Amino acid sequence: MKEHRVWVEKYRPEKLSEIVGQNSVIDRLQKFVENQSLPHLLFAGPPGNGKTTAALCVAKELFGEKWRQNFLELNASDERGIDTVRTRVKDYARTRPVGKFSYKIIYLDESDALTSEAQQALRRTMEMYSDTCRFILACNYSSKIIEPIQSRCAVFRFKRLAEEDIGRVLKKIAREEEIKLKDDGIEAIIYVSEGDLRRAINILQASSALEEEISEDVVYQVSATASPGEVKDMINLALNNDFEEARGKLMELLVNQGLAGDDILQQMHREIFDLDIPDPVKVKLIDRLGELDFRLVEGANERIQLEAALAYLSRLGNRMSS
Template sequence: MTEEHEVWVEKYRPEELSDVVGQDSIIERLKTFVEKESLPHLLFSGPPGNGKTTSALCIARGLYGEDWRRNFLELNASDERGIDTIRTRVKDYARTRPVGGAPYKLIYLDESDALTSQAQHALRRTMEMYSNTCRFILACNYSSKIIEPIQSRCAVFRFSRLADEDIEEVLKGIAENEDLDLKKDGIEAIIYVSEGDMRRAINVLQAASAIKQKINEEVIYQVSAKASPEEVSEMMELALDGDFEKARKKLMNLLIDQGLAGDDVLQQMHKEVLDLDIDEPVKVKLIDRIGEFDFRMIEGANERIQLEAALAHISRLGNRMKS
């Protein structure tokens, strides 16, 4: 694949630990491990798109140089989550000697919280038996889903959500390199839809660049399958003012004309509740009911009916506030 057609997430992935943004304290400790070539088993936990996989790849490059792929195995545990994968592929790789005089091999298990309990217990034993020839790096969103015996064998690093300024810095660098006219409102829109996920932010920017060279918030919401926060707030404020019909028409526009998914609309309603000009107790009641509507939709209820019911509830709350 030529560079101009490359996926930007890979094209702009940092190759050195010092280039990873937003995780300074973690990166400093990892750099010490690499410099001393003394690496324990590692457990990376945290939300998606905040540098876990990138850090693992940078560790491999730091330890092995340009030939790092010969001593590095990457598996996605959500695809290969059973005990057979641990007993065969992982174990067979771990038991072989590292190549080129390296001190040990690296096995990176992404989404390791998807491993079954049996697979995790088998992995624990493998980590014990082959610690002389192999080190494990496990990445997960929820460390609580990793069994305690594995956690106790690892140095645990909790990656935090990326700050808005970190995402903005990376986006500006990519836009400059790709000769894009990235507007301020475009950056704010990307930060809004990405929710701290750098991978999503870069993907949205690349998708927007395929449509226009000048990227503003309108283009971002067009390619991200998200409504602008102003539209969602307007819909909820119409319901609060008692104009249920106009609020419903706004909802239909989001679902039908813009093609948004019902659960995405509900999640955005949840985000906008805190910015509504209503009393704190009313916000609490509203968030509580939105959680109930979300549960119903997950259980298979009709999304259009549930969203209209949510607007009806908001409208009733507005009428009570007026009386």
């Protein structure tokens, strides 16, 4: 009987060398582990690219079987106030490690969510207990971490994973789970995940629960994402002055497929770069989409704003044809 586990956890690498797509980062981390000398670390980069996995692998390779007793993981977005730093973090940092180890590790995920006051308290804690504890801070935006903390850490920047890296992992999981993953299904997962391996694996698992053979149609259905071809057709119809047909496509995406307006706008943004139109026109389109995105964030009606986008496309199409 197959294990009914979340595949992200089931296929999480156990060693640094197994992490894909971050070779320069992993090489530096392995040297720290080999020397048993670990400074405070700051992991920065987009979600789903191996920051948490790298922290867990460092702990496992440093502490072996006792890694759980010497590793504390906290999500700073849940416990982001100064009281958390003054109590839970400080209490753990001041205790001696279990076993014959020089220090233990505190991993603060999403540390860019910590308030400024909490970061100031954390800076002092990192100073006071550096003999018994090392901190690994993970964040999406390193600019949100105060300079005194950044200067105390070795900074590692995780990049978005390449398409071939994600494809290789998906094929490996498909083989081990004995599921049929078509080539267009892989391309669709890569398109939807946008370099986020965690999201890609979750989409693969959800798709496998829906159909035995995973194609692009299944992926777009599971991920609640419009097909790139549908979005591109809608844009081209508007540019070719067929506004009513383009509006019909938009209603299909909004009503029948139940997509959110901001998701459609983001996909329009992605598809514009592949359109066969002059660059100055692309510049105008990107500028207008940025304005519409701001309006949606401020609470404007998504249907009206998206129809306004199509109307603007039709006007541009008229100018190009005249």
